[in-house]
Amino acid sequence: MTEQDILNTINDACVVGKVRFPSKINFSICGTKLNIEIKNEAVFNNMQTDSSSFEGWAICLKAWLPDIIKEVELVWDIPNEKEDESNKWLHYHRFLYRALRFDEFYDWFSVSTTNQLELENFKKKLVGLQNNCFSRKPLLKGNQKNRLSETIIEYYLANDFSKQLRDCLDLDFIDRQFPVGVKKDGRPFFTGGMSAIDLWGTKDNKLTIIELKYNGTESSNIKVGIISELFMYSCIMRDILKGVISTPNRSPNDNEMQFYENSKKHQYTHIEARMLSDRYHPLLSNSNVIDVMNYQKPGVEDVNITYYKNAYKLFNIE
Numbered sequence: 001m002t003e004q005d006i007l008n009t010i011n012d013a014c015v016v017g018k019v020r021f022p023s024k025i026n027f028s029i030c031g032t033k034l035n036i037e038i039k040n041e042a043v044f045n046n047m048q049t050d051s052s053s054f055e056g057w058a059i060c061l062k063a064w065l066p067d068i069i070k071e072v073e074l075v076w077d078i079p080n081e082k083e084d085e086s087n088k089w090l091h092y093h094r095f096l097y098r099a100l101r102f103d104e105f106y107d108w109f110s111v112s113t114t115n116q117l118e119l120e121n122f123k124k125k126l127v128g129l130q131n132n133c134f135s136r137k138p139l140l141k142g143n144q145k146n147r148l149s150e151t152i153i154e155y156y157l158a159n160d161f162s163k164q165l166r167d168c169l170d171l172d173f174i175d176r177q178f179p180v181g182v183k184k185d186g187r188p189f190f191t192g193g194m195s196a197i198d199l200w201g202t203k204d205n206k207l208t209i210i211e212l213k214y215n216g217t218e219s220s221n222i223k224v225g226i227i228s229e230l231f232m233y234s235c236i237m238r239d240i241l242k243g244v245i246s247t248p249n250r251s252p253n254d255n256e257m258q259f260y261e262n263s264k265k266h267q268y269t270h271i272e273a274r275m276l277s278d279r280y281h282p283l284l285s286n287s288n289v290i291d292v293m294n295y296q297k298p299g300v301e302d303v304n305i306t307y308y309k310n311a312y313k314l315f316n317i318e
Contacts, residue, residue, distance in 0.1 A: 001029040001068070010064055010283070017282035022050035025057070032070035034061055043076050043095050044088035046191075047232060048225030052095065055102055055231050056224030058109060060281075063288035074099060075112035090191040094232065096122040097190070101235040107297045129189060131240055132181040133248040133256065138196075150214040150221075154198050157212070169208055169274070171201035175255045178209070180236050182245055197233050199276075202259060207241070207268045209233055213277035224283055226275050227293070230307065234273040238303045241268050274308040284309065 001009070006027055010019050021027060024042040028035045036054050045052040058072045079092065100119055102109055111119055157165050158176040165174050177196040182189050199210035211230045215221050239245040240263060247260040262268065283289070293307040 003027045005029075006061070006065075009068075010061070013064060014282050014285065016285045019282055024051040025054070027057070027061070029068060032068065034058070034069045034072045036072065036074050038074070038076040040077055041088075043079065044091045046091065046225075047094060047098065047228045048223055050223055050225065053223065053225035053228035055098060056227035056283075058102075059227055059292050060224055060283035060286070060289055062108065063286050063292045064283065066288065070108065072109050073112055074102075074109070075114055078115065078118055087191055090188055093122075093125075094190045097126075097235070098228065098232050102231070105296050105300055125184070126244065128185045129239075129244065130183050130186075130246045131236075131248055132179050132183055133251040134177070134179055134194075134196075134253075136252050138177040148214075148216065150198075150212060153214050154212050158199060165199075166201065169201070169272070170203055171206075171208055172203045173255060174199055174201045175253070176200075178256065179248075180233055182236065197237075202262075202268070205267055205269045206272060207237060207259070207270070208272040208274065209237060210274045210276050213275070213279075215277070215279045222277075222279055222281050224281050226277065226281075226284075227289075230273050230275050231293075234271055234305045234307075237271055238305060241266075241271075241303045269303060271303060271305045272308060273305055274310055276310045276312060278312055280309070280311070 003021060003026060006029060007019065007021060024039045024045075026035075026037040026039065028037075036058060038052070038054060042049075042051040047053055054074055058074070062069045062072060076095075096119060099111055099115075100123060103111055103119075154176050158174050162174045166172070176199050178200045179194075179196050181191070181195040197209045198212040201208050209230075211226055211233065213221050213226060236245065240247065247263065251257050251260070290307055290309050296305070
């Protein structure tokens, strides 16, 4: 099947909106294998952009075409520039980390032989990793309080509407902006000193992380990339719990410090990874998407991850 054939088949089945494929990422099906090819500079893009979020496309297309797609193979153009510490190379580190972990989690996914050496060499770099922390607890700026936005909704869910969310998700507390800007030997390894999980909380042996989206009347944030974001954040938290990524030396946030202390005691054995949005990409309307995400390889249950899709209207969680 060509890319247009795939698109036509999907759009014939999808009744909640038309699907478009992005540029710089190509799709084809040969036999029962979906081939995903990421071109040129797209490996340097933010993971939530349509051209970079291979996990989102792989899971969604497999969910929509289960009788056609049995395997997925990823290939990408390997950058030939000299690596430095610029932001784009930190994005590429995240891209390689995501490909490595995705291959670890799903037996129907593989990386092309063209890229396997690249991934093996990257795997050797996963030593000396440490999570970062913020110098102070994130607060709302004065001008952010004057309009409804994702930041405002996140703030209110962690504060004014905390009890409702805690009761809904069975958590002891809800906090916001858990840092995930991973460092290596004290220097940035992934993008963003300010990269963070939107909302999070714990109860007993359970850690819950939430990727929040707010679209309102806009559609710019309705992307399959929410899957890629949630997948990567859950893998980072799993690696923290496993000790692959060490904890910060200190944190100004009491909840974070307690989480890290409990992590060292191996208290958390389960991660609930939730997407929470007022509107979703049409491909996420298929309930099989979450089923595909949760059907993972045997052997990754050392820290079990379960994915969920939740929706809200204003501040009411469905």
